[in-house]
Amino acid sequence: MNKIFFLLFFLMTPLIAPAQSTYYELRTYYCHDGKLGDLLNRFRNHTTKLFEKHGMENIGYWVPAEGNEQVLYYILGFPDKAAREASWKSFLSDPEWQEVARNSELNGKIVARITSRFMTLNTSLTPAINRESADVPRLFEMRTYDCYPGKYADLIKRFKDHAMTLFEKHGMTNIMYFDTDDGSLLYFRTHPDAETAARSLAAFRSDPQWINVRDESEKDGKIVKNMEGIFLRPVDFSRMR
CATH class of the missing domain: 3.30.70.100 (Alpha-Beta Plaits)
Incomplete structure (x- = not known):
């Protein structure tokens, strides 16, 4: 009887989902x-x-x-x-x-x-991380932007209003954007492969729409003080591929 009661209690008790990462x-x-x-x-x-x-x-x-x-x-x-x-x-x-x-x-x-x-996740740029793995491994690009004092909000606005859409226009996929504890923007985007990445980046940088956005956003001074980027390959056991 006790076993039956325990089983019914277990089945009727909702499972507690693990806390979401923030x-x-x-x-x-x-x-x-x-x-x-x-x-x-x-x-x-x-x-x-x-x-x-x-x-x-x-x-x-x-x-x-x-x-x-x-x-x-x-x-x-x-x-x-x-x-x-x-x-x-x-x-x-x-x-x-x-x-x-x-x-x-x-x-x-x-x-x-x-x-x-x-x-922490910049939810204005990435509402949630897509944790599903792609069918084919992608080439990841991790980029970090350090801003001049008082310019971080301008950088986020430029990404939200323009840059992210232009990345997609030129074949780059936005993955996740983070605000770092030391005041930088760190983000990941992906490409099918290195050759495609080179073409996409060249097309983006020469796009008149991007040039206009960049110049307009910097009319009161430069936004980005320093930028670092590296291409990364997911390992076989990585959930995100």
Whole structure:
């Protein structure tokens, strides 16, 4: 009787969905020479699953699309900053993770340096992240814009009113836009491949509509102080591809 009551209670009780991510961390791992493969194996076989165990959302994982850099970029999602701190604390103290880390480094350390960047989704540019994977892996482009003082709102307006539409016009797909904790705009867009990317970027930069938008938006002074960009390739275990 007790078993039947428990089963009915379970079936009638609504499942509690995991909290939606609103706080994001971009982590960059710089590996010792020749160790990127070991790092990817560790993530593929263990780390991503342990992240989920401790309440972290795996958003995407990438490596540089060009050159031989031993670097992994990835983004994790959390309900908020406090949840991020709690998740990392429990992950690092997990005996399973400690054993995985120890066994993976029997032949030497894997990671030389780690950097983190904390972000929130700019919902005026990206209402929500599309977490569905594409049928065919895409070439990702990650770009970061640092603005002159007082110009960040102008940059967001230019993207919202013009640039994002022009990107799509020239075959580039807007993926996700973030406000970083240090005051920059960091965003991802995708291309089918490197050759198409080069053509799209050239067409965009020479588009009279874009030139007019840029000049009009900068009539009271330049907006962007510094811009950095890198092309990235999603790894096989990345949810976002």
